[in-house]
Amino acid sequence: MNILAELRSRFCIALAKLDGSAEQLADMVLPSQDAKFGDYQANCAMPLGKTLGKPPREIAQQLVALLDVADLCAEPQIAGPGFINLRLRDEFLMAQIQQALVASDLGITPADQPQTFVLDYSSPNVAKPMHVGHIRSTVIGVALDRVLRALGHRVISDNHIGDWGTQFGMIIYGYKHFADQAAIASHLVDELSRLYRLVNQLVDYQETKNRKLPDIEKRIVDEAHCLDRLHDSTELEDPREREEHAKRLQSSENTLAELRKELADMRRKLAAVEGDPQLSPLLADHSAIGAAVLAETAALHAGDATNRSLWERFLPACLESMNEIYRRLGVTFDFTLGESFYEDRLAEVVADLASQGLVTESDGAKCVFLEGVDAPFIVQKSDGAFLYATTDLATIQYRASEWKPQTILYVVDHRQSLHFEQLFATARKWGFDQIRFEHVSFGTVLGEDGRPFKTRSGSAVGLGGLLDEAIERAHAIVSANDDARESPLLSPSERRQIAERVGIGAIKYADLSHNRTSDYVFSYDKMLAMQGNTAAYMQYSYARVRSIFAKGEINAESLRGRVSELGIQHPAERALALALLQLSEALARVSTDFRPNHLTAYLYDLASKYSSFFENCPVLKAETDKLRTSRLLLCDLTARTIGYGLQLLGIEVVERM
RNA sequence: GCGCCCGUAGCUCAGCUGGAUAGAGCAACGGAUUUCUAAUCCGUCGGUCGCAGGUUCGAAUCCUGCCGGGCGUACCA
Known part of the structure; x- marks a missing residue:
């Protein structure tokens, strides 16, 4: 209840x-x-x-x-x-606990009004290697998916993968110019990532050199002029004007300093590429790489036979490596309808928007202008190509007609908030004003230096390696602790399995226990710590409860026939009982603002209450048989509540650790 | 320039729709083990909630201004 x-x-x-x-x-x-x-x-x-x-x-x-x-x-x-x-009243608490004990679903109160949700999460670009940011979308998405279902909602999870955009143009360009055929044959996905990174660096270099650098140089000149003029006009009588003037002077100086710093950063970046023995020889021959990549993308979209066959050849391998990560994370989707799925609907979307008078042409691009937003929402580029705005609109149309959801949730990082604001406003004008759209945004994962989480080499950390490292560290901890026991409990294979669950659980829980809207610092040491609000602590709490049943050779299920023996005496018992009955409240909170950290906070509180109970209330050695049974019942419900809560978060438990 | 987000203990973070004395974990210090997993538990220390106003019986929370930081801002996703 x-x-x-x-x-x-x-x-x-x-x-x-x-x-x-x-x-x-x-x-x-x-x-x-x-x-x-x-x-x-x-x-x-x-x-x-x-x-x-x-x-x-x-x-x-x-x-x-x-x-x-x-x-x-x-x-x-x-x-x-x-x-x-x-x-x-204690009698009320006991009656509720008894009900929860025998209920199949721990007595969870379903939502008053079940809805249909479409849940759009993970959504990686298949051509780019997944990084730590994708894990956050994936992990939050899974948790929301499971919690909403647990409350009786209908949820359709749809992984909107990026399999049709410019990144594929980059890969195709890279393949045509730089591919190592041996590597293509033996390690296709790794080679494609290398090509992507290579082309991306070159595009970035040319773009910086040809567009961004001149642009910022011009802005510096303009700002310097502006500053000069401000300096010249210093004879102001009115003190208020003088103050205003001083303020503008200061602001102009700050802007100039900022621009100069940006310029220096850009020059440093360019110099780094020019000094790179691998990249610098390629610069001259690929000076127009940006346009060439767009041309490859356009050719793919236009049905060019070569590019199309490359796409068909590369895509399954990319999907396979993506699915490997999902397999390790234990994630499945109801649908994986990527951008390419909507390819043949895009022209129609733009035509339909135009027929409703929503499209304005500006600088050759087809745009939707929205009140209160300066930047237009571009649905077709001046070269005729469509963009993710178009795809997202087509996706809304498809989802609306196919699944008729009341709500569509997008679990995507906060940097895309403008895009979603525009997307939702456009969709409403287009006629989808009965659907609730929600950008479930989240902050950046930072390294311990406070900068976005990167490896020493500067590239974003690959997900596979991230999981491996967490598991390795977990294994070291599990082994060290078990070795320190008088007689170790765990076999090597058991240690492996525990390390896997503790390591991956740590990463997931760290993402989920923070308020999703804030950035957070990624730290293996913190997430694998046994103290505080971590997966390891939760898993340990679970194992500690279960060890009582193992030690006492007690079958938890058969115990549930004796719920009438439940009693509450000790304050720690009462506090635990109350906490056990608040699962529904925690789940309801998660579903109102789509923040899984309400559930982690609840579980941590529950585990703390259990610890206090564990210290104060002997179970197997309770004074009377009735008390023993009563406490075992509380233990049973605790273990199942923690286990179920973690399961909703996509985290597995272990019987011993 | 404009827009969005953030600023809470030395560090990492909670704080739900405004509620009673602002909470955890780490770090520091002290305690608990013949007792079900001590990978634990209990205690002490530590905060002008960025600053200044305002609204309110009541503000970390809402509003305004300022300071500081991050992100975004026309054909990438």
């Missing part, structure tokens, strides 16, 4: 007798911040006192008199300015 929701609905009934905005006020029932105030608290008497023009404590008393919660709580207490503090 979702106790919070139940209390709110009880309050809603009582509040309706006092005021019109009962539902809003009922939302002010919250879990207590401090256990000394009880289990839940209602803060609605204060604002209500205001609107009704009566002392809040008086309102609180009226409310308590109208409130019917006797089956759930002890007599509500009024405190401070008018807080209503609620303490659940």
Whole structure:
């Protein structure tokens, strides 16, 4: 049961007798911040006192008199300015625990109104190697997928892979000019990544040299002029004007300094490429590489036989290496409909937008201009090619007609927020105004230096290597700890399996336990630590519960026939029981703002409560058989709740570690 | 220039829709083991919540301005 929701609905009934905005006020029932105030608290008497023009404590008393919660709580207490503090009755807690113990789904309260969600996550470009940013989308996406399903929603997961864009033009160009045929034959995907990186560096070099550098040089000249003029006009009488002037002078100087720094960075980058023995010999012959790459992309899209056959040859290998990562992460999708799937619909999308008068041509490009946004949403380039804006629109059209979702979620990093703002606005104008669109954005994964997470060589860290390292470190820790025992528990193969689950779990949990909107620092040491809110701690807690059953040779399932023996005496038992009953609340929170860290926070709190119980309440050596059974029942529900919560996060548990 | 996001303890981060004395973990210091996994637990130390105003009975949270940082800003995704 979702106790919070139940209390709110009880309050809603009582509040309706006092005021019109009962539902809003009922939302002010919250879990207590401090256990000394009880289990839940209602803060609605204060604002209500205001609107009704009566002392809040008086309102609180009226409310308590109208409130019917006797089956759930002890007599509500009024405190401070008018807080209503609620303490659940132990009999109620026990009855709920008993229900959860015998329920097939731990007694989770499903959503009031089940919806259809389309969940768009992971979405890597197949030609580029996946990096640490993709893992964040994937891991958050999986967690949302499972939590929404657990609450009874219909979820369609769709991996919108980038298999048709400019990156493929880069690979094709690279293949035609730089391919090592032996490597193509033996290590196709690795060679394609090398080609991608190579071409990307060259394109970047030419683009910087031919466009960005002159552009910034011009801006420096302009800014310097501007600054000169400001310097010349110093004879101002009015002090306010003088102040204004000084401010503009300062701002201009700052801008200039920034631009010069950028220029220096660019020159350094260019020099690095020019000094690179592999890259520098290629520069002269590939001076127009940017245009050439676009031409290769355009040829692919136009159906050029060579490029098309290269695409058909490369794609399966790319997908295979991508799927290898998904296999290791334990991820599956309902659909993997990439950009290429929508290829033949793009012209129609633009034509349809145009027929509705939404398209304006500007500098040769077909654009949708939106109120309040300066940059246009370009749906067709001046050379006739389509872009990801077009594909995304076609995708919305397809998803809407195929699955009829109420909500479409995009788990994509925050740098694309403008794109999604434009996409959603355009889609609504286009007629998809009944669908709720949500950009579930997330921050950047940083290295310990505070810069985006990179290897020493400067390239983004490959995902495979990242997982390998986490597993290796986990293995070292598992082995060291087991070796330190008087008699080690674990066989070499068991250690391997544990390391795999702990290592991968650590990476996933680190992503999930942070608020997704903030950047966070990636640290193996922190994520694999046994203290604090980590996967390893959660897995350890689980293993510790399970070891009681192993030690006592107790079958948890057969125990569930004896739920009548459940009792709550010790404060640690009560705290644990209450925490066990709050799973539904945590899941509901995850589903309202699409933030899995509500669930990790809940699990951490639960595990802490269990630790306290474990210290204070002997289970196998409990004084009486009934107490022993009762505590075993709490242990059983704890293990299953932690196990289930981690499963929803895509993390596996181990019986021993 | 414009737009979005961020600024919380020495470090890494929570803080839900405004609620009572701002919380964890690490680090530092001290304690607990004949007891179910001590990979644990308990305690101490540590914060003018970037700054200044405002709204409110009540602000880390909402509003305005400023300072500092990140990202984005027309044919990449």
